[in-house]
Amino acid sequence: MATNEPNAAFERLLRETGWTLRQCAQAVNRIGTERGTPKRYSAPSVHQWLSGSVPRADAQPLILEAFARRLGRPVTYAEVGFPAPESGTEAAPSGTVDGIIGLGRLDMDPSRRSVLGVALFSVALTVPEWPDVVGRMEAAQTGVRTRVGMSDVRTVTAMTEQLSSMDDQFGGRTARPLAAAFLVNTVAPFLRTDGPEDVRKAMMSAASDLCYLTGYMAVDEGLHGLAQRYYLKALELAGASEDHLTYCTTLRGMSVQAVDLGQGPIAMRLADAAAASSPQAGPRMRAFLAGQQAHAAAQVGDRRSALMYLQEAEVAMDKAESREKAFGSYDPAALNYHTSQVRFEMGDALGAVAAMQESDQLRHSVYRRTRVHKRTILAERQMAVGHLEAACQTWGLALDDYPLVHSGRVDERMVGMFRLIRPHTRNHDAQALYQRARTVVRPELVPA
Incomplete structure (x- = not known):
């Protein structure tokens, strides 16, 4: 035209x-x-x-x-100077609940998945600060139900935990459509139902957690613009419910997304904003935030800050572990992953491999999707330092779990595996891995 x-x-x-x-x-x-x-x-x-x-x-x-x-x-x-896009490709409605419904409906309908791909990760995204979102929420619009109670809040919380467990085991592609349907059909009506103020705040906090999780699962599928939109809704709901923890966690999640896409400056700003918004964080939360600050600082070349934040994360983790072992939150496996990332960004490839191996050994078995994803990264780095046989072994371990995991990030790494291994197929281990992968990896990803 x-x-x-x-x-x-x-x-x-x-x-x-x-x-x-x-x-x-x-x-x-x-x-x-x-x-x-x-x-x-x-x-x-x-x-x-x-x-x-x-x-x-x-x-x-x-x-x-x-x-x-x-x-x-x-x-x-x-x-x-371009014509406005057709209906359905615009951003979600501005209202918090309307926005959630718009995102969720788009996510639920497989025939409209191409629309989701239009939403790109943007470094120009405006992220609201805590004072801009705290306490704000549109007035309740009563639907079929007349009151919302704490039992409804517990339903949302329990469902979010189940969806998170599914994501850990099977990947975002499996769990996210279920999360979207639950947001649209159950959570949005709850948010539009009247109730006591403490219950309303608890419901918005629970919905914020679910929006954050759904955004995280969108990242796992590579739908980065969609993930940002879910994250923004999580921030709005966290502010409305005065839930500082989810607000900080969401900002950190946005920083993780940015640093994984190589957008170091925006990742650093988001990581710093998360840390600044959590002045009374306990040691485990402080380790959780500082580890991400270390990774972002290393990516932008700020070696001194990266090492300072990494040490801060290590000290905080020691304090947290001495008090109690926390399953399902930031733990030594996650800290070793950040150590590996910092070392890799600073040019210490061997140190990065060693820290990633330690992370793999410490990771709890229930985190199947994370285990597969991180093992593919470890194998790539083993290849980079010339450890071909070790890399083949690590990729082989990833393939053991791969058929049960439905993750865009993992699929992308598997495509990279074929590309990296193909030149080395005269090696016995590489040839065996290549042939096995061709029978295990999803057919559309296997090279001709």
């Missing part, structure tokens, strides 16, 4: 970025690759857009996100 007039709005934005036509095309291609839909745009493509040609619908969100990342602020379709 083309117009008769040059796109002056696009030209203004391009001039603001300081990019050449080639640099603009490269930025769009990078985001397409990040999303899993690689593009091959070039300078002539950008020239066509400047001349009034409207890019394909699937490319437009990539272009908006490229501009947003470069300029550090959101960019709209109108601002770039």
Whole structure:
């Protein structure tokens, strides 16, 4: 589709970025690759857009996100001179409960999964601060039920725990549609039902936990923009219920998402915001926050801060473990994972491998999805330091559990495994792994 007039709005934005036509095309291609839909745009493509040609619908969100990342602020379709997207591709409604229903319905319907892919991770996302969300929530809108009670809160909490356990065992692709359906059909009506103030706050806190978990599961499937939208709803609900713990946990989760995508500066800001929002954290929570600060600091090249935060996490973990062993929260396995990440970012590949091995040995057996995912990372790093046979063994352990795990992140690592092993198939261990993987990994991921 083309117009008769040059796109002056696009030209203004391009001039603001300081990019050449080639640099603009490269930025769009990078985001397409990040999303899993690689593009091959070039300078002539950008020239066509400047001349009034409207890019394909699937490319437009990539272009908006490229501009947003470069300029550090959101960019709209109108601002770039593109027509508004069709109904169903816009962001969720602004109201907290309406937003949850909009996200959940989209997530429940397999026929609309392509719409979810439009939502990209954005470094220009506006994250509300605690004073901006505390105590705020739209008025109750009474539905079929007339009152909400603590038994309803316990239902939401128990269901969230069950969904979290399913995610740990089977991955986000299995559990997230169930979480979305529960949010839409049960939790949203509870949030719109009147009740005593303490019960209303407890319900919003429980809903915040569930939104955070659903966002985390969206990250596991690689739907990063969708995850951000769930995370924002979690922040709104945490503020409305004055739940500082979930607010901090959500900010940290957003930092984890950012650092895993290589967005170090935004990861650092989010990790620092989480720590600043939890001034009275106990030792385990402090370790939980400081470990993430250490990883983010290492990724942005701040070696001194990374080591300082890592030491702080280690001291806090020692205090926490001396008081009680906490199953299901930040533990020594998680701390060793952060140690590995810090060492890797600072160029100590052997140290990173050693810490990741320690993490694997300490991890509780119920965390199957995490075990498979982290073992694939360990195998990649063993390959990087020349330990081919050890890497093959580690990938083999990951394959033992793989058929039971439905995770976009794990699938992505398995694709990487084939690419890394293929040049070494003259080695007996590598050949055996390659052949076994071809029979175990999902057929659509196996190379021809």
